[in-house]
Amino acid sequence: MTRQSIVDGQFYESDSDKLNNQIESCFKNRFGPGSLPSKTRDKNIIGVVCPHAGYAFSGPCQAFSYKEIGESKLPDVYILFGLSHSGFNSCISTKDWETPFGIVKTDKELGEKLSEMSGLPIDEVAHQNEHSIEVQLPFLQFVNKNNDFKILPIIISYDADLKKIAQYIKETLDQTKKTCILIASSDFTHYGLNYGFVPFSDNIKENMYKLDQGAIDFIEKLNSDKFLDYTEEKQATICGKHPIAALIETSKLLGAKKAELLKYYTSGDILKDYNSAVGYASIIIK
Template structure:
């Protein structure tokens, strides 16, 4: 089954030529590659978040496989749903799912269910693919949509992802697709995002979730980020680094109501 793109021509160019040019304009050819276990990358329209996504993914060492975790904006399907029935299409071509790793994830992270329905209208994973296609023309991936749950659930899933990678000896990185604060004044968004980013940089999963709740930080991908952090730590990550932070007020809108974008690597 082909999973056709749902935001081509909206979030990013629908023409292959224009899309490759668009993506390339955000990439950093001279970026120092980091042997990262995971990262946070934004998922808005490229005019808004492309500079941050391009920067963080440019710094990632290329892998044969990526696990991409995205929030469930639509509310459809399973709480934690993995697609292994589809080939994903973008204007730049098709990307296959790593079914060997996907099955190992299902075997080791029992909260995750095989479910393509939650992916059909969800954009947060799709928008990462064109960057990876330009950076790395030979890779597979595993797409997992995740909904809000508990810290214990996130840790359990993260440990299951790590165990699946170890069992299959898969050379992978985990991408948590997330924007930061939504639709607040520029200074307020920066202040709130600084709090969340500090917890990610300290590799403090529980602290991140606590601050997101206490400070009402509208970070749509706090769940993907928490799971990515848990898996990365289990795979041996020791550090995190902020590659780039911007808001839509820096890129595509005025500053009265902005969305924040952070690019962070964990290694």
């Protein structure tokens, strides 16, 4: 059994040829990096933060992260940290996942071992209707067209002991002698009445940028505690704050020394309407 795609035809094209063109246009978009990944894969990255909205909005921002991934050495596994918009607890998926490009293989051995060591349950129901990990997969397939690769999808929720999960991931990777690239899926500020978040009504664009930059500053310092404190203090509507914090903690155990913002913009910059807008950031960790 595979986990079927649920937001194809909504967040991204359901036809494989159209999807390929859509992703290619994200790279070449004026909000994107401007070019496809080079064919030289000699970079070493530990992880990325990238958004999970519809490709028409967040795709060009995602493309910055996936350009780095596509130019990096192929790892044994991509570990994806998503969230549960439905409120499920932290859990692992060991099913293979399907997109319009085909099947994405999950590293079942790694998932089962991590579950055994950490106590994180394997819960396919929690992953079944959650889009935050799914929308990363077509981009992963796009930049790995000629490579076999595996993923390990993990929902990181409010119940997570982030430092312990990071330690268990590190130990599981060490024991299996596997390399990885980490991907944390998150949008940033959700502003507007429909999101229940209107802390300012003037200079919305500037204030959204300022609010999100405050959070990004702590990500760039690889300080998950202060990042989470900031989101709490500001009541920030960063949906994937726990996946981001898990990424930071795991990255540090894997030797991360720095993080860098590659791109930030909001849906308002595309629509020229900030009354209901979402912030998107692409961040790389090395």
